[in-house]
Amino acid sequence: MPPSGPSAGARYPFSAVVGMADLKLALLVNAVSPDVGGVLVRGEKGTAKSTIVRALAALLPPLRAVAGCRFACDPAAPDPGCPDGPHPAGAPAAERPASLVELPVGASEDRLTGSLDIERALTEGVRAFEPGLLAAAHRGVLYVDEVNLLHDHLVDLLLDAAAMGESYVEREGVSVRHAARFLLVGTMNPEEGELRPQLLDRFGLTVEVAATRDPAERAEVVRRRLRFEADPAAFAPAWAGAEADLAARIAAARALLPSVELTDAALRQITAVCAAFEVDGLRADLVTARAAIALAAWNGRAEVNDDDVRTAARLALPHRRRRDPFDAPGLDRERLDEILDEHGGPGPDDDPDPDPGPPGGGPGGDAGTPPPSGDAGTPPPSGGDGPADGRGQSGDGEPVPADAPATPRLFTVPGLGAGAPGRRSKARSPHGRVSGARPGARGVHLAATLRAAAPHQRARGRSGPGLLVTSADLRESVRDGREGNLVLFAVDASGSMAARQRMRAVKGAVLSLLLDAYQRRDKVGLITFRGAAADLALPPTSSVEAGARRLERLPTGGRTPLSAGLLRAAEVLRVERLRDPSRRPLLVLVTDGRATHGPDPAAAAGLLAGVATVVVDCESGPVRLGLAGALGARMGAEVVRLDELGAASLAGIVRGSRKHGSRKVA
Structure with missing residues (x-):
């Protein structure tokens, strides 16, 4: 009876993956030239991101290393500082397969960099170094699934190793340095949050992947996967020929790579494209040049041509064009062609004999991966301005645009927590x-x-x-x-709040804190109440892109169900406390205090006792009833007026409200 699933260690063949041309090409370019800097794979769940990355290792040529060296030293040029060295000239060498090392999101610092061998230190009284994952990945592939969820302390270590090609360990009386040059590959789902800009820039290439919408292609994906799961041993031989062809082509391209010429004309095109797209620094120019050289070698050419520059720019620049986390990665391909034409490059259809790439829908073409849409510098669409009628909407329910976000000061939740690693509260x-x-x-x-x-x-x-x-x-x-904390906004979007300047200010403050949450690894949620009910417009998330999109589409108008908003906030916080009991919440209630629908909010406010809360009083006009202030006093919250709602002012007020702490976590 055939097994019900893949056996341990069985890997799906690289060439059997349907479509994904850009992703295959990006991985193979890095296989040819690891100096390109790795690949970041962005896409929705269930798109074979992890499958194809794991399959790459089988195609990499084996490497020769000093026999017995735990750090895979090259016998032709051993690392003089290798902890297992120094290795003498002519040291015995052994051939080993290229390594694929996976870094778990929850790994410890010691697991990544290595540490003192505690057992030998305590039992033998000697200082011995136990290598970590960086040592194991040297001259191989370091793969991080869900790289956007990686803890900041691990990101810092990766940045150091990627920048210097070395890992330094200084702790517990141990001082060790060893080479750590690896092909960094990360996969992520943008809905779960974005990468820090410093780590994003360290990836040489980026590819957006999405499941095909072609029913025939989807059927072929399912058909192949079911065959593989039913009998991996029988499935692999059918693709052995294609796998061998790819491995041979990688080896040939590596041999050709040193002799590929980057002409002055091609270099001018590269620098012109990078300058025109206003990327930061010069790393983009270097990565694009290296990728273009690798593409020429992959296609068996001894000179970089315009097509190589075009493809390299398409893969190397999108993630470097982002100006803030609200920008989606992308590159305007028409603009790219215009720049190449202006500097002597032909259009994309002028190549009379484009390379078809390997068989089976492999790399070399554009089929299988939808092109990135739009320009990364274009902000998310707003809901439109509507007529300036003083009520903030052109009709009931139509969205109001937000003010531009500002940079807030740091604010913290009082007390000492034990939540997820972040950059905010103690x-x-x-x-x-x-x-x-x-x-x-x-x-x-x-x-x-x-x-x-x-x-x-x-x-x-x-x-x-x-x-x-x-x-x-x-x-x-x-x-x-x-x-990191959970910052939950409960925003009154009813008619009493619909004055245009108010909602613009409220949305601008929420956007500011979304940006701040992205930088400080917080979660942010958004509840709105209007009409007869309260809606969870943004479930707690770390994705600032999702938050910005939901906020821009937020409609206004109708009655004010304040009690429903408070009840929904209490319920969201209750559920989040069950999901993540160590993450402490901060509630920001934005209201004028009026309740024109539903019961008295006093009872609902009592359910939020003990939660650190800030009430933003949006009441305006010459006569003020002070309803929001009274509600804030009942909740034990800090109260701030709307005209003090500038993100920096709000941040300072929240930071100062220490006596209104949430439940403490020992």
């Missing part, structure tokens, strides 16, 4: 600054453990150089760091 964190030690065995604090064990050595009869350590001696580090 917290106990496994990745922060060491502030002490306590009994435990996670993240061993070596010095404290040795101090605890030292007084008992004579009583335990120690006779050798090592220490006799028991479980009672183990101490773990206590670290103080920062956490």
Whole structure:
């Protein structure tokens, strides 16, 4: 009976993936020239991102390394600082397959960079280094699935290694440096949040992937996958020939790569394109040049041509054009062709014999991946201005555009939390600054453990150089760091709030805090109430793009169901507390305090007791009833007027409202 699923270690063949031409090409270009800098794969879930990346390793040529070296030193040029070295000239060498190392999102710092071998230190009294994933990935592929969810402390280490080609470990009395040059490949779903700009720029190429809408192609995807899952051993031989052809073509392109010429004309085209698209710095020029050279080698040419420049720019520039997280990656292809024409490049259809690429819908063409739409510099569409009637809408329910977002000051949730790593509120964190030690065995604090064990050595009869350590001696580090929070907005979008300048200011402040949340790794949610009900317009998310889109489409008008808004906020916070009990919330209630529909909001306000809250009073006019202020006092919240709602002012007020803390997390 055939197995019900793939056996352990079975990999889907690279050439069996249907379509995905741009993604295949980007990966193969990096296989030819790892100096291009890796690939970031952005796309919706279920589009074979991980499958095709894992399949790449089987195509890479094997590498020769010094026998027994844990750091894969090249025998022709061994690393003089290798911890397993120094390796003498002519050291024995062995051939090993190219490595594909996967970095889990929840990995520890020690797992990534390596650490002191605690067992040998305690039992033998020697300092020995245990290599991490960066060492294992040297001269191979380092793959990070869901790279946008990677903790900041790991991102910092990756940035350092990618920039220098080396990994430095300085901790626990260990000082180690070793080479760490690898092909970095990351996959991500943009709906779950964006990458930090520094890490985004480290990826040489980026590709947007989406599932095909062609029923015949979708059917072929399902057909192949079912065959693979039914019997992987029988499926692989059918693609062995195509896989061997790709591997041979990669090897041939690598051999040709050093002799490929980047002409002055091609270089002028590259620099003109990068300048015209206003990318930051010069890394884009270098990456585009390297990618164009690799493309020429892939296509068996000894000189870079206009087609190579066009394709390289299409893959290397979209993610470098983003000016803020609200911009979607993309490149205006018509503009690209105009620039190439202006500097001597032919149009995309002028090549009489374009390279068809490998068989089976492989790389070399554009089929299988829809082109990025629009220009990355174009902001998300707004809901339109409508007539200036003083009510903020051209008709009930029509959206009001937002003011431009500002840069807010840092604000924090009071107290000491233990939530997800971030950059906002104080917290106990496994990745922060060491502030002490306590009994435990996670993240061993070596010095404290040795101090605890030292007084008992004579009583335990120690006779050798090592220490006799028991479980009672183990101490773990206590670290103080920062956490990310949940900032939940509850916004009154009713007719009483629909004055145009008010809603523009409210939306602008929310956009400002969305940007701030992106930078500080927070979650942000948005509840709106109008008419007869409250809606969760934006479920708690780290995706600023999703937040901006929902906010721009937010309609206004109708009655004011204030009680429904408070009840919905309490319910959202209750559910989020179950999902992520350690992430502390901050509620920002934007209202004029009027309730023209539903019950008195006093009872609903009581359900939010203990939640750190800021009430933004939007009441205006010469006569003010102070309803929002009274509601804020009932909730124990800080109250701020709308004219003080500038993002910086709001941030400062929230930071200062320490006495109105949410529930503490020990």
